[in-house]
């Protein structure tokens with residue numbers, strides 16, 4: 205019998221209830237992660253990346269969004285069936301999180317020491333004040349905060365953007381999580397600071413075997429940081445596989461288009477590839493494949509039914525009828 | 534191709550009061566832009582790169598006359614824009630237009646799209662010899678919306694009813710309606726998705742081909758700048774540290790900061806092996822500049838002279854200028870030797 209994966213998301217469905225109607229923000233997402241895996245979750249704005257993460261963490265905006273189906277298997281349990289109390293113990297301890305805006309994640313009225321120490325206190329992991337102080341200093345050093353002793357009594361506003369983001373990481377890591385979910389952790393950072401931060405994540409993964417889900421719309425970051433990638437479109441994963449496979453020979457026409465649309469230095473005279481049309485209206489999605497109206501490979505059949513995600517001969521998964529029909533590659 | 538815009542030793546210092554009570558304390562200069570000199574050829578694209586706080590937007594605002602330099606001069610089409618009278622000011626406002634990152638912030642939420650695009654015409658073309666009628670304005674607006682590929686029906690929409698990419702196209706239509714010769718684009722695609730970004734960049738390149746426009750594009754995204762610009766200036770803490778032909782800088786960056794930026798730039802190539810960490814430390818503060826070279830505290834290649842003497846931007850040939858003791862130093866020493874001993 206093979207061992208169960210570290211995290212297994214099965215047919216996850218999260219809907220948003222808006223005045224204008226129901227949005228299937230996450231519409232049958234499935235993937236599995238092993239220890240040490242690093243999954244890049246990419247896709248257009250509104251494709252459901254944050255909703256997928258927030259569904260796993262059970263941090264959905266209430267009452268606007270609700271998970272209506274699926275399973276999230278973690279350490280032998282389905283997270284979707286846990287009580288709120290049990291779930292709080294999972295969050296921050298077993299699964300760490302870095303949400304998009306570091307200013308929201310940090311509390312402006314508590315000191316850095318207080319906030320970074322919180323996970324240790326919750327866990328009862330520190331023996332007395334000086335031990336707690338040592339542990340806090342230790343994680344601050346791990347995330348490369350300069351002169352951490354002097355920083356303990358400071359407040360978030362006294363930190364630069366990069367330092368704040370690393371402090372959020374320190375809090376996430378204080379719980380020694382088996383999985384870290386990071387939603388666009390570097391969007392507000394400069395490239396050199398971003399580079400430092402991504403190196404830090406890789407370093408920690410190597411040291412602890414922690415798995416990572418990294419949401420980003422930068423395929424460069426995925427290439428650098430992740431070993432697996434999931435491409436989302438309109439609430440579904442349309443391609444999932446090994447980073448090298450997906451980025452060097454994309455199977456799904458949407459992945460292909462995304463890669464072709466990237467500006468490449470030294471190509472000034474050339475026009476960039478453009479995905480025609482607009483992203484789908486999720487309140488009234490097409491009956492068939494959601495990408496069909498913009499797809500240059502679309503066939504008649506694509507309008508009729510949404511293609512299921514299937515494993516291809518090279519091991520990756522993709523949801524495209526043209527692929528099944530052998531039209532592509 | 535003549536020069537359309539020239540900056541000569543342009544400075545913008547802000548007085549920042551620190552310490553003490555309100556009204557007291559010491560005033561310190563924050564050197565947001567500290568001696569920028571360059572010129573832009575008419576019809577070309579000039580890129581400005583650099584990290585947060587390096588002074589890119591401040592420089593953009595000085596060029597747009599949204600702010601005034603505390604030193605130096607800016608010349609546009611041969612006229613000093615610091616010395617324009619009311620008529621000159623009106624002229625400048627029709628020649629140079631801006632597009633900013635946050636389209637939703639720069640579009641009035643209470644105005645319909647048609648009114649937003651028509652507004653510059655209402656201000657500048659309702660009077661004077663080239664006066665337009667209401668109908669002519671309407672026709673121009675419709676034509677411009679078509680040029681930026683927005684469907685006619687959005688004319689009557691409000692900004693919040695449009696997607697991010699559509700809003701950015703409205704901002705471009707508004708900037709283009711007076712048929713300017715130059716656009717200052719401050720992070721015009723940074724907030725957009727990959728696929729929408731491609732649409733907007735293509736649109737900008739079409740406009741340039743069609744009207745011979747000059748662009749000054751500010752961005753922290755080196756891939757976008759590499760695609761768009763023919764000349765590139767790299768800024769660090771208020772200074773231009775490297776400037777030259779974009780493709781050549783990409784091929785062979787000389788300043789250690791430029792090199793670090795390229796090393797840090799994520800590329801969608803899973804086979805690229807990244808070398809040493811690109812940079813240590815954080816970008817410094819423009820309020821508390823280090824002695825000597827501003828980049829010195831983060832530089833791996835720093836020499837003793839770097840923490841003592843602020844390097845000048847020097848010509849290194851092929852139209853490239855670099856402000857670094859490593860690059861300028863040896864060459865200067867050689868020249869001194871040849872000239873004999875002056876010092």
Ligand SMILES: Nc1ncnc2c1ncn2[C@@H]1O[C@H](COP(=O)(O)OP(=O)(O)OP(=O)(O)O)[C@@H](O)[C@H]1O
Nearest residue numbers: 220222227229248249250251252253254255265268
């Ligand atoms: N609070 C909310 N109320 C109602 N609908 C919401 C809410 N948050 C998200 N949605 C819907 O869920 C969909 C998925 O949103 P989500 O935030 O997961 O997108 P995303 O892929 O993370 O996009 P981005 O790249 O912009 O962060 C959106 O299209 C939106 O319509």
Ligand SMILES: Nc1ncnc2c1ncn2[C@@H]1O[C@H](COP(=O)(O)OP(=O)(O)OP(=O)(O)O)[C@@H](O)[C@H]1O
Nearest residue numbers: 547563565584585586587588589590591592753819
């Ligand atoms: N009105 C102002 N008063 C005081 N300081 C200012 C003002 N405007 C800008 N600055 C300072 O000038 C410096 C340069 O800022 P600027 O906005 O030009 O940077 P930037 O390169 O555009 O950065 P970003 O990439 O974050 O947009 C910063 O240190 C900033 O704090």
Ligand SMILES: [Mg+2]
Nearest residue numbers: 253254255387
């Ligand atoms: Mg999101």
Ligand SMILES: [Mg+2]
Nearest residue numbers: 589590591719
């Ligand atoms: Mg700026």
